[in-house]
Amino acid sequence: MPLVKIETIKCKSSEYKKSLFDIIHDALVKSLGIEEWDRFQRIIEYDKENFEIPEGKTDDFMIIELTIFPGRSKKQKKAVIETITSDLNTKLGIAVTDIFIVINDPPMENWGLAGKQLGEEE
Numbered sequence: 001m002p003l004v005k006i007e008t009i010k011c012k013s014s015e016y017k018k019s020l021f022d023i024i025h026d027a028l029v030k031s032l033g034i035e036e037w038d039r040f041q042r043i044i045e046y047d048k049e050n051f052e053i054p055e056g057k058t059d060d061f062m063i064i065e066l067t068i069f070p071g072r073s074k075k076q077k078k079a080v081i082e083t084i085t086s087d088l089n090t091k092l093g094i095a096v097t098d099i100f101i102v103i104n105d106p107p108m109e110n111w112g113l114a115g116k117q118l119g120e121e122e
Contacts, residue, residue, distance in 0.1 A: 002028050003067040004041040009051050009059050023087045031080035061098040070105045077103050
């Protein structure tokens with residue numbers, strides 16, 4: 001159940017955003033083996049004056065935050081970072097230098113679903 005948060009500057013079309021969702025989801029399926037239905041993604045768009053980007057980046061700059069269940073290997077995390085970056089570059093033309101990815105993998109006790117703490121011992 002990866003949670004995906006994409007932060008970017010406003011101004012992209014609905015089609016672009018749909019492609020962004022699909023590309024990232026496909027990379028998660030391929031690299032982490034998640035189920036096809038397992039889509040928990042959101043885009044947070046900022047007015048340009050509210051999203052400071054580093055020098056040398058373009059208006060395509062984005063921060064992608066993946067929050068995943070613990071236990072994924074370093075190799076799997078590397079694969080998902082490389083796959084997302086490569087696919088966004090080849091399919092949407094986003095420069096690899098405009099893609100910043102962070103992976104969080106909090107312990108199961110920090111996850112709650114349907115009012116239940118995951119990993120909870122009964």
